[in-house]
Amino acid sequence: xxxxxxxxxxxxxxxxxxxxxxxxxxxxxxxxxxxxxxxxxxxxxxxxxxxxxxxxxxxxxxxxxxxxxxxxxxxxxxxxxxxxxxxxxxxxxxxxxxxxxxxxxxxxxxxxxxxxxxxxxxxxxxxxxxxxxxxxxxxxxxxxxxxxxxxxxxxxxxxxxx
Amino acid sequence: xxxxxxxxxxxxxxxxxxxxxxxxxxxxxxxxxxxxxxxxxxxxxxxxxxxxxxxxxxxxxxxxxxxxxxxxxxxxxxxxxxxxxxxxxxxxxxxxxxxxxxxxxxxxxxxxxxxxxxxxxxxxxxxxxxxxxxxxxxxxxxxxxx
Numbered sequence: 001x002x003x004x005x006x007x008x009x010x011x012x013x014x015x016x017x018x019x020x021x022x023x024x025x026x027x028x029x030x031x032x033x034x035x036x037x038x039x040x041x042x043x044x045x046x047x048x049x050x051x052x053x054x055x056x057x058x059x060x061x062x063x064x065x066x067x068x069x070x071x072x073x074x075x076x077x078x079x080x081x082x083x084x085x086x087x088x089x090x091x092x093x094x095x096x097x098x099x100x101x102x103x104x105x106x107x108x109x110x111x112x113x114x115x116x117x118x119x120x121x122x123x124x125x126x127x128x129x130x131x132x133x134x135x136x137x138x139x140x141x142x143x144x145x146x147x148x149x150x151x152x153x154x155x156x157x158x159x160x161x162x
Numbered sequence: 163x164x165x166x167x168x169x170x171x172x173x174x175x176x177x178x179x180x181x182x183x184x185x186x187x188x189x190x191x192x193x194x195x196x197x198x199x200x201x202x203x204x205x206x207x208x209x210x211x212x213x214x215x216x217x218x219x220x221x222x223x224x225x226x227x228x229x230x231x232x233x234x235x236x237x238x239x240x241x242x243x244x245x246x247x248x249x250x251x252x253x254x255x256x257x258x259x260x261x262x263x264x265x266x267x268x269x270x271x272x273x274x275x276x277x278x279x280x281x282x283x284x285x286x287x288x289x290x291x292x293x294x295x296x297x298x299x300x301x302x303x304x305x306x307x308x
Contacts, residue, residue: 026283027188078184092183099182099232100282103261110264120234 008112009136011042012105016147017140023097028077032145034138043146047071047090049098051121053106055114062105062116063124064098067144095121099146168290170297171197178203179210179238180230180259185282189228189259191287200224207236211244218250225252226296229272231260239274246275255296259284 017034024030046065052150053060066074098121106116134151176198180186186203193201202224204210217223226307229238238243238258241268245251255277260267263281277299278292 023283027184078187084183084187088183092185095254096182096184096282100261103232103265103282107262107264117230120232 006134008109009134011108012149013136013138015104016136016149018099019101020097020140020147022150023100026124028074030074030120032140034140034147037137037139039111043067043143046144047094048124049091049094049121050124051098051102052119053102053109053116054119055109055116058114058116058151059114060105060149060151062098063146063148063150064094064101065146065148066080066094067141070141096125105149167197168294168297170301171293172199174198174226174297174300175200175224176202176222177210177213177227177229179205179207179233179241181205182230185230185284189284189289192284192286195286196290196293197200207233207241208236210241211236213252214245221231223251223254225254225300226293227254227256229256229258229276231258231262231267239271242271242276243274253300255300257292257296 012035013034020032020034024032028112042064045068047068048063048065050061050063053062071085071094074093075086078093079089092153102118102121106118109116134149136149138146138147139145168251176193178186178189178193178201180189180203186205190201190203202213204213210227214223229242231238238260242256242258245254245256256275258271258276258279259282260271260279269281277296280288280292
Protein backbone atom coordinates (compact mmCIF):
# COMPACT_ATOMS: atom_id res chain seq x y z
CA UNK A 1 0.00 0.00 0.00
CA UNK A 2 1.43 3.36 -1.03
CA UNK A 3 0.63 6.60 0.75
CA UNK A 4 2.04 10.10 0.67
CA UNK A 5 3.84 11.73 3.57
CA UNK A 6 0.96 14.15 4.15
CA UNK A 7 -1.42 11.19 4.48
CA UNK A 8 0.92 9.73 7.10
CA UNK A 9 0.69 12.75 9.35
CA UNK A 10 -2.34 11.66 11.36
CA UNK A 11 -1.09 8.12 11.84
CA UNK A 12 2.43 9.26 12.70
CA UNK A 13 0.87 11.50 15.35
CA UNK A 14 -0.81 8.43 16.82
CA UNK A 15 2.40 6.39 16.70
CA UNK A 16 4.43 9.11 18.44
CA UNK A 17 1.77 9.62 21.13
CA UNK A 18 1.35 5.89 21.80
CA UNK A 19 5.09 5.24 21.90
CA UNK A 20 5.80 8.08 24.27
CA UNK A 21 3.00 6.97 26.61
CA UNK A 22 4.47 3.44 26.71
CA UNK A 23 7.99 4.67 27.42
CA UNK A 24 7.04 7.06 30.17
CA UNK A 25 4.66 4.60 31.81
CA UNK A 26 7.04 1.65 31.76
CA UNK A 27 10.34 3.38 32.40
CA UNK A 28 9.43 6.42 34.49
CA UNK A 29 6.01 5.64 35.95
CA UNK A 30 4.66 8.88 34.45
CA UNK A 31 1.62 9.60 32.32
CA UNK A 32 2.10 11.82 29.27
CA UNK A 33 -0.34 13.19 26.77
CA UNK A 34 0.99 14.86 23.68
CA UNK A 35 -0.66 17.88 22.16
CA UNK A 36 -0.03 18.64 18.54
CA UNK A 37 0.64 22.17 17.39
CA UNK A 38 1.09 23.77 14.01
CA UNK A 39 3.85 26.09 15.12
CA UNK A 40 6.92 25.72 17.24
CA UNK A 41 6.57 26.58 20.94
CA UNK A 42 9.83 27.51 22.62
CA UNK A 43 11.26 25.35 25.43
CA UNK A 44 13.65 26.96 27.86
CA UNK A 45 16.77 25.32 29.32
CA UNK A 46 16.30 21.98 27.64
CA UNK A 47 18.39 18.99 26.55
CA UNK A 48 17.81 17.93 22.93
CA UNK A 49 18.44 14.65 21.16
CA UNK A 50 18.08 14.17 17.43
CA UNK A 51 17.80 11.22 15.08
CA UNK A 52 17.35 10.98 11.32
CA UNK A 53 15.41 8.84 8.88
CA UNK A 54 16.40 8.77 5.22
CA UNK A 55 14.85 7.15 2.18
CA UNK A 56 16.41 8.00 -1.22
CA UNK A 57 15.49 11.69 -1.60
CA UNK A 58 13.54 12.09 1.65
CA UNK A 59 15.11 13.20 4.91
CA UNK A 60 13.21 13.28 8.21
CA UNK A 61 14.60 14.63 11.46
CA UNK A 62 13.12 13.72 14.83
CA UNK A 63 14.16 16.00 17.71
CA UNK A 64 13.19 15.38 21.32
CA UNK A 65 13.73 18.14 23.89
CA UNK A 66 13.21 17.85 27.62
CA UNK A 67 13.33 20.79 30.00
CA UNK A 68 16.02 20.45 32.68
CA UNK A 69 13.71 20.10 35.69
CA UNK A 70 11.72 17.29 34.10
CA UNK A 71 14.96 15.64 32.97
CA UNK A 72 16.26 15.72 36.55
CA UNK A 73 13.07 13.98 37.75
CA UNK A 74 13.41 11.31 35.08
CA UNK A 75 17.08 10.67 35.86
CA UNK A 76 16.27 10.38 39.56
CA UNK A 77 13.64 7.71 38.85
CA UNK A 78 16.00 5.50 36.86
CA UNK A 79 19.32 6.05 38.54
CA UNK A 80 18.13 6.59 42.13
CA UNK A 81 21.24 6.44 44.32
CA UNK A 82 23.60 5.52 41.49
CA UNK A 83 26.92 7.37 41.45
CA UNK A 84 27.05 7.76 37.69
CA UNK A 85 27.57 11.18 36.11
CA UNK A 86 24.29 13.12 35.90
CA UNK A 87 24.88 14.53 32.40
CA UNK A 88 25.79 11.10 31.05
CA UNK A 89 22.67 9.65 32.64
CA UNK A 90 20.46 12.41 31.23
CA UNK A 91 21.92 12.02 27.74
CA UNK A 92 21.41 8.28 27.80
CA UNK A 93 17.75 8.76 28.81
CA UNK A 94 16.94 11.26 26.10
CA UNK A 95 18.89 9.40 23.41
CA UNK A 96 17.10 6.14 24.15
CA UNK A 97 13.66 7.76 24.11
CA UNK A 98 14.51 9.41 20.77
CA UNK A 99 15.77 6.06 19.48
CA UNK A 100 12.54 4.24 20.36
CA UNK A 101 10.20 6.96 19.02
CA UNK A 102 12.15 7.27 15.75
CA UNK A 103 12.23 3.49 15.32
CA UNK A 104 8.47 3.22 15.75
CA UNK A 105 7.90 6.01 13.21
CA UNK A 106 10.28 4.23 10.86
CA UNK A 107 8.38 0.95 11.32
CA UNK A 108 5.07 2.61 10.51
CA UNK A 109 6.40 4.36 7.40
CA UNK A 110 8.21 1.25 6.12
CA UNK A 111 5.06 -0.81 6.54
CA UNK A 112 3.33 1.71 4.27
CA UNK A 113 5.65 1.59 1.32
CA UNK A 114 8.67 3.60 2.39
CA UNK A 115 12.18 2.23 2.96
CA UNK A 116 13.67 4.46 5.61
CA UNK A 117 17.02 3.79 7.21
CA UNK A 118 17.69 5.21 10.64
CA UNK A 119 20.68 7.00 12.19
CA UNK A 120 21.79 6.70 15.80
CA UNK A 121 20.45 9.43 18.12
CA UNK A 122 22.78 12.11 19.47
CA UNK A 123 22.50 15.04 21.83
CA UNK A 124 22.66 18.36 19.95
CA UNK A 125 22.60 22.07 20.69
CA UNK A 126 19.76 22.97 18.37
CA UNK A 127 16.13 21.83 18.10
CA UNK A 128 16.10 22.83 14.45
CA UNK A 129 14.27 20.25 12.34
CA UNK A 130 12.63 22.54 9.80
CA UNK A 131 12.82 20.83 6.49
CA UNK A 132 9.92 22.45 4.70
CA UNK A 133 7.68 19.76 3.30
CA UNK A 134 6.13 18.51 6.52
CA UNK A 135 6.55 19.73 10.07
CA UNK A 136 4.95 18.39 13.21
CA UNK A 137 5.30 19.86 16.68
CA UNK A 138 4.23 17.98 19.81
CA UNK A 139 4.30 19.24 23.38
CA UNK A 140 3.60 17.57 26.74
CA UNK A 141 4.10 17.97 30.49
CA UNK A 142 3.16 21.66 30.51
CA UNK A 143 5.47 22.46 27.62
CA UNK A 144 8.47 20.82 29.33
CA UNK A 145 8.74 18.11 26.67
CA UNK A 146 8.80 18.67 22.93
CA UNK A 147 9.01 16.36 19.95
CA UNK A 148 9.53 18.01 16.57
CA UNK A 149 9.52 16.14 13.28
CA UNK A 150 10.61 17.80 10.06
CA UNK A 151 10.56 16.17 6.64
CA UNK A 152 12.03 17.34 3.36
CA UNK A 153 11.94 15.85 -0.07
CA UNK A 154 14.48 16.94 -2.64
CA UNK A 155 11.91 17.90 -5.24
CA UNK A 156 8.87 20.05 -4.39
CA UNK A 157 5.69 18.34 -3.28
CA UNK A 158 5.24 15.32 -1.08
CA UNK A 159 6.81 11.97 -1.75
CA UNK A 160 4.63 9.12 -2.81
CA UNK A 161 5.89 5.76 -1.69
CA UNK A 162 7.50 3.61 -4.40
CA UNK B 163 7.16 -4.56 39.21
CA UNK B 164 4.59 -7.34 39.06
CA UNK B 165 6.72 -10.36 38.02
CA UNK B 166 8.27 -12.46 40.78
CA UNK B 167 11.44 -14.51 41.12
CA UNK B 168 12.31 -16.67 38.15
CA UNK B 169 13.12 -20.29 39.07
CA UNK B 170 16.82 -21.13 38.50
CA UNK B 171 17.67 -17.43 38.11
CA UNK B 172 20.38 -17.61 40.75
CA UNK B 173 22.24 -20.32 38.82
CA UNK B 174 21.85 -18.58 35.46
CA UNK B 175 24.51 -16.22 34.13
CA UNK B 176 23.57 -13.36 31.84
CA UNK B 177 25.58 -11.13 29.53
CA UNK B 178 23.78 -7.84 28.77
CA UNK B 179 25.04 -6.01 25.70
CA UNK B 180 23.73 -2.48 25.17
CA UNK B 181 25.50 0.81 24.47
CA UNK B 182 22.87 2.86 26.33
CA UNK B 183 23.45 3.53 30.03
CA UNK B 184 19.76 4.01 30.89
CA UNK B 185 18.78 0.74 29.23
CA UNK B 186 21.55 -1.16 31.00
CA UNK B 187 20.59 0.35 34.35
CA UNK B 188 16.88 -0.43 33.93
CA UNK B 189 17.48 -3.94 32.62
CA UNK B 190 19.90 -4.83 35.42
CA UNK B 191 17.34 -3.61 37.94
CA UNK B 192 14.69 -5.88 36.38
CA UNK B 193 17.08 -8.83 36.23
CA UNK B 194 18.01 -8.44 39.89
CA UNK B 195 14.32 -8.23 40.74
CA UNK B 196 13.79 -11.55 38.92
CA UNK B 197 16.52 -13.14 41.05
CA UNK B 198 19.50 -13.09 38.70
CA UNK B 199 22.82 -12.52 40.46
CA UNK B 200 25.44 -13.32 37.82
CA UNK B 201 25.04 -10.38 35.41
CA UNK B 202 27.85 -9.14 33.21
CA UNK B 203 27.68 -6.14 30.86
CA UNK B 204 29.29 -5.03 27.63
CA UNK B 205 28.74 -1.60 26.09
CA UNK B 206 29.53 -2.51 22.49
CA UNK B 207 29.39 -5.40 20.06
CA UNK B 208 33.17 -5.65 19.92
CA UNK B 209 33.56 -5.63 23.71
CA UNK B 210 30.92 -8.36 23.91
CA UNK B 211 32.71 -10.46 21.27
CA UNK B 212 36.01 -10.19 23.15
CA UNK B 213 34.23 -11.14 26.39
CA UNK B 214 32.60 -14.15 24.70
CA UNK B 215 35.89 -15.40 23.20
CA UNK B 216 37.49 -15.20 26.65
CA UNK B 217 34.56 -17.04 28.22
CA UNK B 218 34.77 -19.77 25.59
CA UNK B 219 38.49 -20.29 26.12
CA UNK B 220 38.02 -20.51 29.88
CA UNK B 221 35.18 -22.98 29.42
CA UNK B 222 32.68 -20.78 31.26
CA UNK B 223 30.15 -19.43 28.81
CA UNK B 224 27.17 -17.42 29.99
CA UNK B 225 23.71 -18.99 29.74
CA UNK B 226 21.77 -16.11 28.19
CA UNK B 227 22.75 -13.03 26.21
CA UNK B 228 20.48 -9.98 26.04
CA UNK B 229 21.68 -8.21 22.91
CA UNK B 230 20.78 -4.73 21.70
CA UNK B 231 20.32 -4.66 17.93
CA UNK B 232 21.34 -1.10 17.09
CA UNK B 233 24.83 -0.17 18.33
CA UNK B 234 27.66 1.84 16.78
CA UNK B 235 30.51 -0.19 15.31
CA UNK B 236 29.59 -3.88 15.45
CA UNK B 237 25.80 -4.02 15.70
CA UNK B 238 23.99 -6.61 17.78
CA UNK B 239 22.76 -8.22 14.57
CA UNK B 240 26.34 -8.52 13.28
CA UNK B 241 27.45 -10.00 16.60
CA UNK B 242 24.57 -12.48 16.54
CA UNK B 243 25.50 -13.67 13.06
CA UNK B 244 29.17 -13.93 13.98
CA UNK B 245 28.41 -15.99 17.06
CA UNK B 246 26.11 -18.39 15.24
CA UNK B 247 28.38 -18.72 12.20
CA UNK B 248 31.40 -19.46 14.38
CA UNK B 249 29.21 -21.84 16.40
CA UNK B 250 30.80 -20.21 19.42
CA UNK B 251 27.53 -19.92 21.32
CA UNK B 252 25.57 -22.96 20.17
CA UNK B 253 24.25 -23.63 23.66
CA UNK B 254 23.56 -20.03 24.64
CA UNK B 255 20.17 -18.36 24.31
CA UNK B 256 20.39 -14.97 22.60
CA UNK B 257 17.49 -12.57 23.08
CA UNK B 258 17.57 -9.51 20.82
CA UNK B 259 16.51 -6.14 22.23
CA UNK B 260 15.36 -3.61 19.69
CA UNK B 261 13.34 -0.44 19.31
CA UNK B 262 12.06 -1.58 15.90
CA UNK B 263 8.91 -3.70 15.81
CA UNK B 264 8.78 -4.56 12.12
CA UNK B 265 7.92 -8.21 11.42
CA UNK B 266 10.68 -8.28 8.84
CA UNK B 267 13.27 -7.50 11.54
CA UNK B 268 11.90 -10.19 13.82
CA UNK B 269 12.17 -12.77 11.05
CA UNK B 270 15.68 -11.61 10.20
CA UNK B 271 16.73 -12.03 13.81
CA UNK B 272 15.25 -15.51 14.14
CA UNK B 273 16.78 -16.56 10.80
CA UNK B 274 20.18 -15.34 12.01
CA UNK B 275 19.84 -17.51 15.10
CA UNK B 276 18.23 -15.37 17.78
CA UNK B 277 16.33 -17.35 20.38
CA UNK B 278 13.74 -14.61 20.72
CA UNK B 279 13.11 -10.92 20.42
CA UNK B 280 11.93 -8.12 22.74
CA UNK B 281 10.75 -4.73 21.51
CA UNK B 282 11.71 -1.64 23.48
CA UNK B 283 10.51 -0.14 25.77
CA UNK B 284 11.27 -3.35 27.65
CA UNK B 285 8.24 -4.50 29.62
CA UNK B 286 8.87 -6.44 32.86
CA UNK B 287 6.37 -9.14 32.00
CA UNK B 288 7.75 -9.73 28.52
CA UNK B 289 11.35 -9.88 29.75
CA UNK B 290 10.33 -12.28 32.49
CA UNK B 291 8.44 -14.52 30.05
CA UNK B 292 11.23 -14.63 27.47
CA UNK B 293 13.87 -15.32 30.13
CA UNK B 294 11.70 -18.09 31.61
CA UNK B 295 11.50 -19.76 28.24
CA UNK B 296 15.22 -19.30 27.55
CA UNK B 297 16.15 -20.78 30.95
CA UNK B 298 13.76 -23.69 30.43
CA UNK B 299 15.20 -24.46 27.00
CA UNK B 300 18.73 -24.16 28.40
CA UNK B 301 17.86 -26.88 30.92
CA UNK B 302 16.66 -29.07 28.07
CA UNK B 303 19.90 -28.41 26.20
CA UNK B 304 18.54 -26.41 23.27
CA UNK B 305 18.23 -22.73 22.29
CA UNK B 306 15.46 -23.23 19.75
CA UNK B 307 13.53 -20.04 18.98
CA UNK B 308 10.83 -19.41 21.59
